[in-house]
Amino acid sequence: MKKAKIDNKVQLCIDRDFTISKVDERIYGSFIEHLGRAVYEGIYQPDNKFADKNGYREDVMNLIKEIGVPIVRYPGGNFVSAFNWEDSVGPKKDRPRRLELAWGVVETNQFGLDEFVDWCKKVGTKPMYAVNLGTRGIEDAKNVIEYCNIKSGTKYSDMRIKNGAKDPYNIKLWCLGNEMDGPWQMGHMTAQEYGLKAGRAGHIMKLVDSSIETVVCGSSSLYMNTYGEWERVVLENSYDTTDYLSLHTYYGNAENDTPNFLASSVAMDQFISQVISICDYVKAVKRSKKTINLSFDEWNVWYHSNEQDKKIEKWCEHPHQLEDVYNFEDALLVGSMLITLLRHADRVKIACLAQLVNVIAPIMTSDTGAWRQTIFYPYMQASVYGRGEVLNTVVKAPTYESKHGDAPYVDSVVVTDEENEALTIFAVNKNLEEDFELTCDLRQYAGYKVVEHSVLTHNDLKAENTEQNPDNVKPVDFTKGSKVDNGILTSKLPAKSWNVIRLAK
Ligand code: AHR
Secondary structure, eight states, rough: OOEEEEEOOEEEEOOOOOOOOOGGGGGHHHHHHHHTTBBBBBOOOSSSSSTTTBBHHHHHHHHHHHHHHOOOEEEEGGGGOOOOOGGGGSSSGGGOOOEETTTTTOOOOOOOOHHHHHHHHHTTEEEEEEEEEOOOOOHHHHHHHHHOOOOOHHHHHHHHHTTTTSOOOOOOOOEEEEOOOOOTTTTTOOOHHHHHHHHHHHHHHHHHHHHHTTEEOOOOOOTTTTTTTHHHHHHHHHHGGGEEEEEEEEEETTTTOOHHHHTHHHHHHHHHHHHHHHHHHHHHTTSOOOOOEEEEEEEEETTTTTGGGGGTTOOOSSOOOSOOBHHHHHHHHHHHHHHHHHTTTTTEEEEEEEEEEEESSSHHHHHHHEEEOOOOHHHHHHHHHOOOOHEEEEEEEOOEEOSSEESEEEEEEEETTTTTTEEEEEEEEOOOSOOOOEEOOOOGGGOEEEEEEEEEOOOTTTBEEESTTTTSSSEOGGGGEEETTTEEEEEEEOOSSSEEEEEOO
């Protein structure tokens, strides 16, 4: 059957005064869990030729700096739910080896809280630290924040000083547990139990340091049976001490159905809108003046490694685990997910690409080097160029039917940086065969010219970057594809492409 011809045009409608919100740079955060080779052989490998004097991989640090990752969530993930933070501080020779039950391995604790805070400083990022509310409780949450944020003169602050850190770590962002709605989670609870526990933990932690912000666990995905009710009940029991509610989501293309896969950003958009509604419902019921914002602290594509991981030997140390090798179509979806986060910049204030190195990650390492996976590029370009103010971007584009509902062929958003008189358009063309023509009336931006149009595209949707072929998928200059004439921008968006169109005066 002949396919109906679509109109390959997309129009962006913007107004300089109609903004969604300033971008909170923390939406370009990431996540490192004690899982597989994320920590060991990822960011820390003392015997490697790229290691600095502390054992931190400098080649990896350089790639993280290239992205400009503003926050890193740590140490888990599922790992955190049976973790004793005390095991991970002080002299390394005294740190215990432990059974790591979340991923069935042994944790050596040779890299821990003290090293993480130090590493964050070196890499130019800030810690977002998770406490164990699975097997432990509010007493431990109280102690770890005392260790981190109190200057001196108490048991745990003096312990930190004895361990070599004179100045407090001043960690401002705290996750209260991880995915506590999931039956797989150690110490899994009902919404009522968790809401009460998180409320109590937030209360006692803020007594220690009132300047911190807390993130409580929302649902592990939109598809959990308890989704919706979980958010309501948790917030009703922890509202006064909570600042953010978390969301997690991962998408895959196991059915090899690319149009449906690329439409997953529609589901992500619905997820965010629904969670905002639940937060605002609880706000209304409580007659509260406080608004709960969102922390999308785990998001990515994840499915390539699922089979391979079943073969991991029990109780070994940092095996190859969840090492998804990303392909070109994954990068397109990651681009669309970034656009979705930006379009909700008024409520999504924190987001973490899960994860950062080796484990479902944009950066991979071997003993001989580090390289950028395909998804590195949209993440890096959004982080570097997507800072400023998000404009309310109306996208007039044809749609296609998908399992998530009607999906636009083109996802897009415009970010302005008024101070530097710059404007950036991010756009994904999800049509696998047809180029699109994008137009945008820029007459309010008199004198703005195209600085660069960068395109990520590839003939092969399944193309990957590997150590042997690290530059197979990478952005190319396509500035000739965009022009401004009489105040109207016209850009060509090649079939299946991620585009970054930068304009400035
Ligand atoms: O990121 C991998 C795992 O996915 C995390 O440990 C967990 O929080 C989620 O289910």
